[in-house]
Amino acid sequence: MNRTARILLVDDDVSIQRAVAPLLRSRGYHVDVVSTGVEAVTAVAGGGLDLIVLDLGLPDLEGAEVCRQMRAHTRAPIVILSARSGEAEKVAALDIGADDYVTKPFGPEELLARIRVALRRVFEAEAPEVERVQVGDIIIDFARHRVVRADEEVRLTPKEFELLALLARNADRVLTHRAILKAIWGPNAVDQPEHLWVLMGQLRKKIEPDPGTPRYLLSEPWVGYRFVSNPD
């Protein structure tokens, strides 16, 4: 990491602020804290933020609305804090442009890991766009539409490659089912997730060492999928 990252913590609950803000500061981040959606949008409009931690369930604005307004000002990753009862709101926020989420109650390590991954993407994005990526024993060559696993070429159908490329280009970021369906099949397909399930099944059979327990292409239950850039 080449500079101190600035994080905006948006949560109306004082105890979450008082527990999480010192934790983030202890890891060397610069942390600003606000309690409402309006304050958050104002702070984002001011610029200079590298990442936003956004609690869904603010007193003034819907989570998805906060995301939408923030996206007008910044491309910085947004990590959502959500309670499970706010499932629909969480998906709506991800659809609109949030990058990742942590479900309450979360532990500090979980939150820190999500923040680290999201920030890495920020700093990598500042580097020029890549032609090919290597993750574990998989090499994806975007320009030549080729995928090699363990030195053997994997034959993918065009749709399978499209899905893998979409997830890999957004590595470590949750893509919702709707977003993927829209990107690959078009806006008319967003309510037909079965296409995606079938295609993901085929892709995992070709890419994953053990399709039953995926390492690269992870499901985010009820939400979407995530391509993991450093499987351990």
Place this chain on the structure above:
Amino acid sequence: MGYDDLMTATAAMGLLIIVLLVAATAPLWVAVTTSFAAVLAFNFFFLPPVGTLTIADPQNWTALFALLVVSLVASNLSAVARARTREAEGRRDSLARLFDLSRDILLITDSQEANASLAGFISRRFDFDYVAICVPQGSEWLVFEAGPLRLTLDPAQLSAVYRQVEGGQQPSAGPPEVRFVPLRLGARPIGLLAAAGRPIEDATLDAVAGLTAIAIERAQFLDERKAADLARQSEALKSALLASLGHDLRTPLTAIKVAASNLQASWPDEQERRAQSDLILTEVDRLTRLFQNILEMARIDAGAITQDTRWVSPSEIIEAARSRVEPSLRGRVVQVQADADRLVKIDPRLTAAALSQLLENAAQYSPAGSAIEVHATVGADGLTIAVRDRGPGIPEADLPHVFERFYRGANVRDRRSGTGMGLAIARGVLAIERGRIAAENCSDGGVRFTIGVPAEVK
């Protein structure tokens, strides 16, 4: 025809009228006897030789015979007509009774008591001395009796009769004067109806049995529907509770989890450690309060709270309520105005519990730092306490529902923490004191909750 003949004919007519009059009002045997008496009297007094029962002129035999035949036919016709009338009246009476009975049946709402009250209705409507509805239950019999007469039905005999009924035969008579009739739903027998103490038509008794069977079935339906309603309600309550807990437990648990990990780490300095442990204590208080509310609600539901009244002053109650929710009121100005020199006889514990929920509610839904006003007045019929906040108010659409359990207004749902239990608890607690609670938006902003508790005052 001479004058005597004319006399004789007039006399015969007169006697015939008497016979007809008698026949119209008296039973058949009286009318027949009268007919014969009239014939004898006609013979004796009017047929020559007058004063004897002998008949000189054979032509007069014809007259005498004609009188007898006309009298008897008239008596019989009249008796038949009256029997018809009586039968019709009886039928109308049975119909009226059956109608009354069916109305009784429709009024049965409590299925627990259905069979017993049904027997009572039948005995009352049909003036039976004894009515029993007998329902087989395994090898035993459930017998619901009514009426002034005390009889003991032998289960073995009931079973014997029931077997006949199931076999499609007519049930034999039971003990002296007790009549059995099967209770059937469609063709399927479901029990026996026993009746004694009043003669009754078979058809009527069958109709009673039919109604009884329908009533029993109806009671079962009611039972099942009530059970289904209850199950649905408690299901809805459970999921509302879980959703609300899911929401309300997660935030304090997250704060505790993160703060506890912070304490384990090496980075916090002494001051930060203190702050983190304070945080944990505060959140534990919050969780404790949540569980108190859940327990309180469960106790209200179970009817486990009783009223315990004593003389207290309104300000004592307000003090008690404030101390119950002291952490939530931290940093808030509570302006109290209370009648100082009056006492009320109420349960201070219950009233303070209800009031504390209102205070907490006011603190939760109004801006930090804004004032909360508490106004207690003692009137002739009890204590009234108003709590007023300076929050955004309650949307009109939500006002009627705010005291419903787990109901959360559209403007605060998923926004503010809160379980939707507080106001429901306040109402539940007040109900034990026969008190009431109301909410209204104030014209100059904020919400005013008013609780009223009926009580002796001095």
